[in-house]
Amino acid sequence: MRFKHSRVASSAVALLHLSLLAGCHREHDQSVLHPASSAASEIAWLSWFLMILCTVIFIVVMGLTMVAVFWRVPTPKSEESRTRGSADMSPGLSPLGDRFILWGGAIIPGILLVLILLVSLRTQVALHIPETALTIEVIGHQWWWEVHYRDQEIEIANELYIPVGEPVRLKLKAADVIHSFWVPNLQGKTDMIPGVTNEMWISAYRPGVFRGQCAEYCGVQHALMALVVVAVPREEFDQWLETMQQPTPEPETDLQRRGKEVFQEASCNNCHAVAGTKAKAELAPDLTHLASRRTIGAGILPNNRGNLAGWISNPQTLKPGNRMPRTHLEPHDLHALISYLETLK
Numbered sequence: 001m002r003f004k005h006s007r008v009a010s011s012a013v014a015l016l017h018l019s020l021l022a023g024c025h026r027e028h029d030q031s032v033l034h035p036a037s038s039a040a041s042e043i044a045w046l047s048w049f050l051m052i053l054c055t056v057i058f059i060v061v062m063g064l065t066m067v068a069v070f071w072r073v074p075t076p077k078s079e080e081s082r083t084r085g086s087a088d089m090s091p092g093l094s095p096l097g098d099r100f101i102l103w104g105g106a107i108i109p110g111i112l113l114v115l116i117l118l119v120s121l122r123t124q125v126a127l128h129i130p131e132t133a134l135t136i137e138v139i140g141h142q143w144w145w146e147v148h149y150r151d152q153e154i155e156i157a158n159e160l161y162i163p164v165g166e167p168v169r170l171k172l173k174a175a176d177v178i179h180s181f182w183v184p185n186l187q188g189k190t191d192m193i194p195g196v197t198n199e200m201w202i203s204a205y206r207p208g209v210f211r212g213q214c215a216e217y218c219g220v221q222h223a224l225m226a227l228v229v230v231a232v233p234r235e236e237f238d239q240w241l242e243t244m245q246q247p248t249p250e251p252e253t254d255l256q257r258r259g260k261e262v263f264q265e266a267s268c269n270n271c272h273a274v275a276g277t278k279a280k281a282e283l284a285p286d287l288t289h290l291a292s293r294r295t296i297g298a299g300i301l302p303n304n305r306g307n308l309a310g311w312i313s314n315p316q317t318l319k320p321g322n323r324m325p326r327t328h329l330e331p332h333d334l335h336a337l338i339s340y341l342e343t344l345k
């Protein structure tokens with residue numbers, strides 16, 4: 001018995017720790033409970049409202065259940081009183097019981113359900129797409145995100161830059177199976193369905209890096225299909241746009257030039273594109289601005305030399321099932337290739 005109690009206690013402590021951990025701020029925040037936009041604030045407010053209301057209802061119902069289980073109704077002592085009792089009382093419930101069923105089973109639940117409906121509708125109205133100046137197209141792939149700023153002729157992957165304080169329209173598509181775009185700090189989920197363009201919007205009222213996650217099971221690496229939304233002040237956003245629109249720099253050193261050759265010899269250009277070069281394939285993430293990305297493999301590893309080398313050499317170990325095959329390269333060629341990739345800013 002004591003063992004059982006200690007297990008219950010340790011489970012409760014573990015749950016408490018989990019909920020406390022969920023409240024921790026991290027560099028790449030991903031939490032419904034830390035809203036960074038008006039839409040996410042509405043959703044967080046609705047979540048808290050439902051959570052508190054349902055907790056109160058649960059406690060009241062459990063309390064009444066305990067009363068029903070443990071409250072002993074006194075039984076009539078004599079045969080006479082029993083006979084009288086059954087004759088006096090209707091075969092069903094007492095008037096008090098009838099009233100209780102009417103209020104507890106119909107009127108109060110009815111009022112609560114209408115209240116929940118009205119509060120949910122209020123949230124839904126607050127989430128309608130406002131006027132937007134910027135549109136970003138995001139296409140879900142197994143298991144990465146293709147990102148286009150069509151008007152600005154910019155293509156990147158697994159990252160979205162947005163200006164703080166401005167609503168941004170998203171056009172969401174899917175290239176293969178159903179995915180779902182979800183950046184909890186900024187907005188609710190929206191599915192990405194092949195053959196359909198769904199629209200939603202995001203905004204951020206403070207700068208930050210907000211992590212997003214595919215929210216619809218889409219295959220073996222669904223859990224490793226992440227992205228980040230980087231919200232920066234308007235000025236910084238304009239600078240970013242300008243940097244992204246610059247032509248791809250030519251390799252400057254012999255090592256970088258050799259790397260560019262390796263890129264073609266190793267058939268990287270069969271799947272990837274680099275703007276301004278012969279590499280124009282669209283099967284895999286566009287690498288024009290690879291070096292400016294924070295992560296590789298759709299959010300699974302920090303983007304640095306060591307991880308890039310590991311990813312190119314054996315991507316199937318890092319993310320089994322992804323579409324990138326192993327690339328067998330001599331160490332000096334790998335070194336050169338990475339030096340070239342590092343110029344793609």
Ligand code: CUA
Pocket residue numbers: 140141142143178179180214215216217218219222223225
């Ligand atoms: Cu894409 Cu889950």
